[in-house]
Amino acid sequence: MKRNSRLSAVLHALLHMAERGAPMTSDELAVCLQTNPVVVRRTMAGLRDVGLVTSGRGHGGGWALARPLEAVTMRDIYSALGEPMLFQMGNATESPGCLVEQAVNHALDDAFRDAEAMLIARLGEVTLAMLAQDFKRRFAEHRALYQNKG
Amino acid sequence: MKRNSRLSAVLHALLHMAERGAPMTSDELAVCLQTNPVVVRRTMAGLRDVGLVTSGRGHGGGWALARPLEAVTMRDIYSALGEPMLFQMGNATESPGCLVEQAVNHALDDAFRDAEAMLIARLGEVTLAMLAQDFKRRFAEHRALYQNKG
DNA sequence: TTTCATGTAATAATAATAGTTACGAATTCA
DNA sequence: TGAATTCGTAACTATTATTATTACATGAAA
Numbered sequence: 001m002k003r004n005s006r007l008s009a010v011l012h013a014l015l016h017m018a019e020r021g022a023p024m025t026s027d028e029l030a031v032c033l034q035t036n037p038v039v040v041r042r043t044m045a046g047l048r049d050v051g052l053v054t055s056g057r058g059h060g061g062g063w064a065l066a067r068p069l070e071a072v073t074m075r076d077i078y079s080a081l082g083e084p085m086l087f088q089m090g091n092a093t094e095s096p097g098c099l100v101e102q103a104v105n106h107a108l109d110d111a112f113r114d115a116e117a118m119l120i121a122r123l124g125e126v127t128l129a130m131l132a133q134d135f136k137r138r139f140a141e142h143r144a145l146y147q148n149k150g
Numbered sequence: 151m152k153r154n155s156r157l158s159a160v161l162h163a164l165l166h167m168a169e170r171g172a173p174m175t176s177d178e179l180a181v182c183l184q185t186n187p188v189v190v191r192r193t194m195a196g197l198r199d200v201g202l203v204t205s206g207r208g209h210g211g212g213w214a215l216a217r218p219l220e221a222v223t224m225r226d227i228y229s230a231l232g233e234p235m236l237f238q239m240g241n242a243t244e245s246p247g248c249l250v251e252q253a254v255n256h257a258l259d260d261a262f263r264d265a266e267a268m269l270i271a272r273l274g275e276v277t278l279a280m281l282a283q284d285f286k287r288r289f290a291e292h293r294a295l296y297q298n299k300g
Numbered sequence: 301t302t303t304c305a306t307g308t309a310a311t312a313a314t315a316a317t318a319g320t321t322a323c324g325a326a327t328t329c330a
Numbered sequence: 331t332g333a334a335t336t337c338g339t340a341a342c343t344a345t346t347a348t349t350a351t352t353a354c355a356t357g358a359a360a
Contacts, residue, residue, distance in 0.1 A: 011254045019250075025305065036350050041306065057306045058358030074257065099292060103284040104161045107224065111272040119265035126257050134253040142249060175336065186319050191337065207337045208327025 009033050010043060010077055014053075015132055018069055023054075023062030043081075050080045069132055075124035159183050160193060160227055164203075165282055168219055173204075173212030193231070200230045219282055225274035 013029050026037040026044075033040065044063050047053045054066045065072075163179050176187040176194075183190065194213050197203045204216045215222075 008251070008254055008258055011258070012248070012251050015250045015254065027305085037306095038308085038351070039349065041308085045307080055306060056358080057304080057356080059304055059360060061305050061358070063306095074261070098162070099288045100165045100285050101158070101162050102288055103281050104158055104165070106284070107276050107281060108158055108161075111224070111269055111276070114272055115265045115269035118268045119261055122261040122264055126261070131253050131257055134256070135250050138249045138252055177336085187337095188320075188339085189318065191339085195338080205337060206327080207325080208335055209329065211327070211336050213337095 006043060006081055007074075007078055009035075010047070010081065011074065011128070011131065013040075013044075014065065014072075014077070014128060015135065017053075017063060017065055018128065018132060023056060023060065023064040025062040029063065046082070047077070047080050050076075052076060052080055069129035070127055072128045073124050074126045074128075074131075075120055078120065078123050156193060156231055157224075157228055159185075160197070160231065161224065161278070161281065163190075163194075164215065164222075164227070164278060165285065167203075167213060167215055168278065168282060173206060173210065173214040175212040179213065196232070197227070197230050200226075202226060202230060219279035220277055222278045223274050224276045224278075224281075225270055228270065228273050 013033055016029075016032055017024050024032075026040040029040045029044075030037040040063075044053055044055065048055050048066075051066055052072060054064050056062060056064075163183055166179075166182055167174050174182075176190040179190045179194075180187040190213075194203055194205065198205050198216075201216055202222060204214050206212060206214075
């Protein structure tokens with residue numbers, strides 16, 4: 001896994017889990033996401049805590065979706081991962097004794113809060129089912145191209 | 151200077167530069183922003199390159215605003231610092247061979263692009279003059295409180 | 301009871317950012 | 331001219347945050 005793009009990676013994982021019927025192990029997901037099994041567990045643990053996925057141990061164990069694709073939005077995932085991903089931009093000092101800084105921080109906070117609100121709203125409009133459908137469309141398109149060429 | 155809050159720090163600096171009539175040296179700004187003079191130079195150099203501030207060497211030199219406060223918005227500063235501050239969230243892989251990932255990234259990019267567009271629009275509505283005025287308001291308020299208490 | 305898989309703590313490695321040191325170049329003033 | 335400033339930058343170090351790894355315990359299934 002790279003950079004701070006955990007959201008992208010997790011969505012990726014969830015769609016692969018959906019394609020598969022049975023649970024996927026941390027090792028399988030780690031290969032899929034090009035990261036380490038322990039990192040997968042740590043990340044998925046957060047999703048399990050809010051009821052988005054389930055985990056099971058022993059034979060036949062692993063990670064599985066806890067809800068149908070239609071009932072999960074990108075916002076759910078974003079929130080489960082701990083929203084401050086972006087937008088944290090904590091203002092310079094936590095103890096704003098300087099009145100200039102108070103004025104600056106107030107204006108910045110306003111703008112960033114609004115932008116994040118819009119982001120969250122947009123993420124809430126897209127379900128995993130929609131993503132899966134978009135994937136299918138791309139797949140069909142890709143296959144058509146492939147058949148044309150050979 | 152702390153964290154990734156360069157935007158906040160720079161706005162802070164510019165307002166202090168405005169209060170003062172004469173240019174401020176990197177050393178003075180460094181004290182004001184609790185950072186290092188070299189860091190100040192590096193940061194301010196970006197603003198100078200887009201014509202927001204001027205720099206002068208030797209006696210009486212230092213940094214000064216190149217435009218009136220009314221003619222600079224928070225967006226100008228945000229852009230000059232290199233927008234990808236937040237929002238960079240580069241999707242997991244740069245070579246998206248996986249169609250699942252393509253679908254995910256497309257959806258995420260849409261949402262983040264819209265949110266950043268809103269952020270930039272909001273930042274563009276606030277001039278440094280407005281921030282200065284808000285500061286004055288806070289100062290008056292503060293002084294009133296102080297006089298009441300003794 | 302052996303094998304498989306998660307749970308988690310502790311540690312190491314990486315990457316991004318910020319801070320330092322050092323010195324060169326340009327400007328002012330005596 | 332020469333000394334005092336002050337920015338301009340490169341090179342290096344330090345710090346911080348994130349990610350990856352190791353190791354082992356816990357629980358479940360065959």
